[in-house]
Amino acid sequence: MKSTPKTRRAALLAAPFLLLGNACRDLQPIEAPTAVEAMAAPDRAKVELGQRLFFDRQLSADGSTACATCHVPVEGGDDDRAVSLGVGGQAGKRNSPTVLNAGFKAHLFWDGRATTLEEQALMPLRAKDEMGADDAAVLAYLGRDASYPGEFQAAFGDAAISMERLASAVATYQRQLVTPSRVDAFLLGDEGALNAQEQRGLSFFRGNCTFCHDGPGVGGQRLEKLGFATEWPAERTHDLGLEERTQDEGDRLVFAVPQLRNVARTAPYFHDGSVATLEEAIQLMGRHQLGEELTEDQIADLVAMLEALSADPEPRLLQDPNGSR
Ligand code: HEC
Ligand code: HEC
Known part of the structure; x- marks a missing residue:
């Protein structure tokens, strides 16, 4: 069967969410490409x-x-x-x-x-x-x-x-x-690459967030509904997401799951840039995507883990080559 967002979501809801869903969705560590x-x-x-x-x-x-x-x-x-x-x-x-x-x-x-x-x-x-x-x-x-x-x-x-x-x-x-990061080094076997708090954040993330933010980019692999567990307040956004493209009400507030590499450096957050801090973005994810109020400690652990996902590519790729011409 062709996997459309709708058939896929229906299948996911029918499947044993935690067992099947999370078992096959995880982070995929990345390594630096050829220089x-x-x-x-x-x-x-x-x-x-x-x-x-x-x-x-x-x-x-x-x-x-x-x-x-x-x-x-x-x-x-x-x-x-x-x-x-x-x-x-x-x-x-x-x-x-x-x-x-x-x-x-x-x-x-x-x-x-x-x-x-x-x-x-x-x-x-x-x-x-x-x-x-x-x-x-x-x-x-x-x-x-x-x-x-x-x-x-x-x-x-x-x-x-x-x-x-x-x-x-x-x-x-x-x-x-x-941009391979310390989280990748840890996943590839370097146990000292993350401190205890970052490791706690990583295990929480792998147990709860990789259902949507998975793969090598820590996201970017799927289209999912914003408000998957608890409805996103209508007054928060004027953007209908995928529905604007398909004209299908079932696609309302469906967005491409963003990649979270370097997310600690890319405030403000969400499709409309309406959320200023990573803490608040994570709190809203807990509430609306997991149907759960995360504790302050859980949020702090997740922030630490996401910060450890920040890294730069090869320095020469960052420069504007037109400057000297
Ligand atoms: C005026 C600001 C602006 C300029 C200029 C611009 N972009 Fe973007 N870019 C955006 C915005 C805003 C989005 C998201 C738009 C949306 O999703 O509807 C985006 C999306 C993207 C994405 C998709 C990323 C993702 O995670 O989905 C890529 C890749 C990208 N732009 C590359 C480029 C390239 C290459 C150029 C030059 C040819 C360019 N952009 C010029 C603002 C800009
Ligand atoms: C059911 C799917 C789903 C789950 C589970 C989920 N997310 Fe998200 N996440 C999304 C979608 C979709 C967006 C984009 C929403 C938007 O911009 O409107 C998003 C956006 C984000 C953003 C903002 C990124 C940016 O660049 O603006 C962060 C940060 C984030 N998620 C972190 C998390 C964390 C941490 C967890 C686990 C506690 C989590 N998410 C669980 C689907 C999910």
């Missing part, structure tokens, strides 16, 4: 081209906005706003998720409307309230630049410049933004 310096030349050229494009404000309609404006790699991969500002200072309606580890996500965007980074990349570039770019203008700008044609050649074997190649390079750069 850029050690890559084959064309692969390295593709990452470097993608990095330059990611930071290039000239791709936007008015030269004001790059991918990196709303996804600041050095600050956890998001911006610090509730909702992002695009060209002309226009406010969007959703909080910008981190691009760190985005390559692990099966569902991109809060409503899962893209599934690959290649498919995703051109959407914000063309969106009127984000970068507002026009394909013809982008291609003309890249073609007349002193070094972009040579960089496309190095990455793709010939100097042809296309929107598909741009998307492919940007996706390749983002796939390199992988």
Whole structure:
């Protein structure tokens, strides 16, 4: 049977929730990818081209906005706003998720409307309230630049410049933004990597939260209802989540489960950026996703564990390569 969010949710409710659900859903530790310096030349050229494009404000309609404006790699991969500002200072309606580890996500965007980074990349570039770019203008700008044609050649074997190649390079750069943390070291056998409190947080997390926040990204694998156990108060949000895309009431408040790597650095929280602290976000998860009031100690343990999930990718990937040009 095709697994739609609805059939999947129905199956989950019918299944013995704790036994089956949690047994097969867990965290998956990650390791650092091949360092850029050690890559084959064309692969390295593709990452470097993608990095330059990611930071290039000239791709936007008015030269004001790059991918990196709303996804600041050095600050956890998001911006610090509730909702992002695009060209002309226009406010969007959703909080910008981190691009760190985005390559692990099966569902991109809060409503899962893209599934690959290649498919995703051109959407914000063309969106009127984000970068507002026009394909013809982008291609003309890249073609007349002193070094972009040579960089496309190095990455793709010939100097042809296309929107598909741009998307492919940007996706390749983002796939390199992988951040193994102390939690991964612990899961891979280094028992000293986490202190006692972080370990308590981790076991609580594995027993309760990996039902939804699972896999290598600690989330990003599924679409789930906000208010799974106890209804999310209607006055808290004007966003219908997946329902806005499917027009199906059963999809109301269904969102792509966010990845929690680096979450300690990506406040404010939730699709609308309406929650300022990690403590409150966790308290609300307990109440609405687990149907449980978590104690202060449980919340503190979870915060400690989530903080231990913060880490940076290779330093060279954080810099804006356009600065020196
Ligand atoms: C004006 C701010 C802004 C700009 C510019 C921007 N983004 Fe985003 N990005 C967002 C917001 C907000 C979302 C979530 C939107 C939604 O879910 O509807 C998002 C979502 C994403 C996601 C999905 C992440 C996830 O966890 O689901 C990726 C990947 C991404 N952007 C990459 C890019 C790339 C690549 C560019 C440049 C081509 C870019 N963004 C430009 C604000 C921005
Ligand atoms: C039934 C599924 C489910 C369970 C269980 C669950 N979550 Fe979530 N979590 C979600 C969804 C869906 C969202 C996105 C909600 C939104 O933004 O509207 C989310 C969002 C979050 C966020 C905010 C992330 C961000 O970037 O804004 C944090 C933090 C979080 N969860 C932590 C936890 C913790 C800790 C637990 C266990 C105590 C937990 N969650 C249990 C589904 C779940």
